[in-house]
Every structure is written in structure tokens, then in C-alpha cells.
Amino acid sequence: MRFNFFEPRAEAHIRKSLEYLEEANLAWVEHQAAAEHHAALAKMYSERIARIETEIKNAHHPRALLKRQQSEDARDDDGGERTKPESVVAYPSRTTR
Secondary structure (H helix, E strand, C coil), X not given: CCCCCCHHHHHHHHHHHHHHXXXXXXXXXXXXXXXXXXXXXXXXXXXXXXXXXXHHHHHHHHHHHHHHHHXXXXXXXXXXXXXCXXXXXXXXXXXXX
């Protein structure tokens, strides 16, 4: 007659190891999804920064042209028509969103 004292214990150990494996796989999937979410946010903010920098650059550009044009008009003062400066787009403040 053979006694199997250690087999039930080994099965419990394997079951527990399978539970740990399942938890690890689930945590990996959750972290992978979070990483994809953060990567998308990083890309969105990068594009937003570029857009805002362009808007700021364009907002300053017409003013510099206007100042340069006014100084040229003051020097030339031949009575010619002035061109209209480009308008600047005003965006709503963040508090109104």
C-alpha cells in the first residue's frame, strides 16, 4: 500500500501558482492598457503644445509687421494707402468650457 501524503499538497501549490499567474497576467493587461492611454495623452499634449506655440507665433507676427509698416510709412509719408493688418483670433478662456 502506497501513501500519497505529498500529492494533495503539491496540487494545492500548483493551484496557488496558477492563481498567481492569472493575477500577473491580469495586472500586465491593465498596465498595458494604462501605458497605451498615457502614450495617447502624451501625443495629444505634444500636438496641443505645437498648436499653441504656432498660434502665439502667429499672434506676434502681425504686430511686428504692423510696427515695421508704420515705421516705413512714417519715413516714406507719400500719402499711399495702408494695407490692413491681419486680425488675431481670440479664443474663449478655459473657464468657459
